[in-house]
Amino acid sequence: MVPNVDVNIKILVVDDHQTMRQIVRRSLGELGFMNVTEAVDGMDALAKLQKDTFGFIISDWNMPNMMGLDFLKAVRSSESSKGIPFLMVTAEAKKENVFEAAKAGVSQYIVKPFTVASLEEKMTAIFSRKKPSA
Amino acid sequence: MKRTKRKSPDAPPRSGSHTEVHTDSDLFATLKKLTEAHPTGGMARLKSILASLAREFDPSSVTMTSTNIPDAVHKLSRVVDETSEATQRVLDVVERQKKLLKEHDLHTASVARLLKRSPIDPDAVLAELEKTSTTVNGLHSLAHQIVEAQEYQDLCSQKIEKVIRLLSSLDDRLRLLFEYLNYPLTPVSAGEKHPEDADIDQSAADDILKRFGL
Structure with a gap:
């Protein structure tokens, strides 16, 4: 279980591989999170957001x-989505990738x-954390 | 790859100053110079190397133990598909196992309840035990399906081995070509990467994130 998180939280899983999306969805299910939406890439995810x-x-x-990095930047540049933990x-x-992601506002890697x-x-x-990174 | 001034013993004789090549345009200029300077021997040697490279595109070069470049692309695509299908099969089986395990728990709980009654109803207990037996058989069958799903590994490893042989062969001949053109490359050990290109593990990634207060 993850403390301080409502298990009904809506989670967006973005991956071009169906198998990987399923593994992530399953892992989230193990932690009690069932409200999962999948997106096949960053463009699809932005449309869903x-x-x-x-x-x-x-x-x-x-x-x-x-x-993923461009998607993260797009998420952080939008007023409506910039505060979403990523x-x-x-x-x-x-x-270099971890540095780039951290600079772009990733919450964890x-x-x-x-x-x-x-x-x-x-x-x-x-x-x-009190506030998600932005 | 690092380029060095190492001279190949097969390299054609060069007159005048030492020729260094560092860019693609340098390489083509050197190639032109060499073939013009040695129209017979140089061109024949070059043609021979290029012909051996071209064979890797020849459909007839595909055999039981070897592959060519177009076929290698197809084989690697199949590997991606087969690994994905196998993973999908296993994930489906695990989901079905979870359902069966829940059923199994219900049946065993039911047996326990029936055994606590007085008097014990043997027929009812046996009926529940039969259901338990059915779910256990189902679990055995699903475990076998997971084993069967691993068959892809053997087929995929055969495909990958052929592609490795092809890459090794290409690597050898391309090095020969570069050396002939006095464009030698420093040998790099298999798997060796520039420190900046090396993958890092989770703890190294975490260390970086900590610097950002994450």
Whole structure:
């Protein structure tokens, strides 16, 4: 369980691989979060953000059409979405990428493969802070 | 890759000053110079190397143990599809297992309740035990399906091994070509990366985030 988070929080999972989206959805389910919406890339996610309100975003770094970093920047540049906690997930973690993501306002960064426990740890770290990074 | 001034023993003789090449346009200029200076031997050697490289695009070069570039692209695409399908199968099975385990819990709880009654109704207990047995058999069957889903690994590793052989062969011949053109490359160990390109682990990523107060 993740303290300080309503289990009904709307979570947007962004990944171009269906299997990965399913794994993330399943991991969130293990933590009690069932209100999950999926997006296939950054463009799709931005469209969904315009139509709905989300309390948390989990996004892959490497995606076609719009990379995770560009998606993060787009989220942070919009008044309506800039405060949403944003967890970046990546298979290839490079120092420079982590720096870029941190500068762009990422809330946490998780390296694949990850476990439910590490997802829980990151979510706890994000939601235990008074304010999400912006 | 780092470029060095290492001279290949196969490189054609050069007159005048030492020629260095550092860009693609330099490379093509050097190529032109070499073939013009040595119209017979130079061109023949170059053609020979290029012909061996071109064979990697020839459909007839695909055999049981080798592949060519277009086929390698197809093979790697199949690997992506097969690994994705296998993962999907396993995830589906796990979902079905979760449902069966819930059913199993209900049946065993029911058996426990029936055994606490007095007098015990043996038929009712047996009926619940049969249901338990059915769910256990179902779980065994699903576990076997997970094992079956791993078959992709063998097929995928065969495909990947062929692509590795192709890349190794291409690497050898491209190095030969570069050396012939006096465009040698410093050997790089397999997996070696520039420190800036190296992947970092979760704790290193966390250390960076801490610097940003995250």
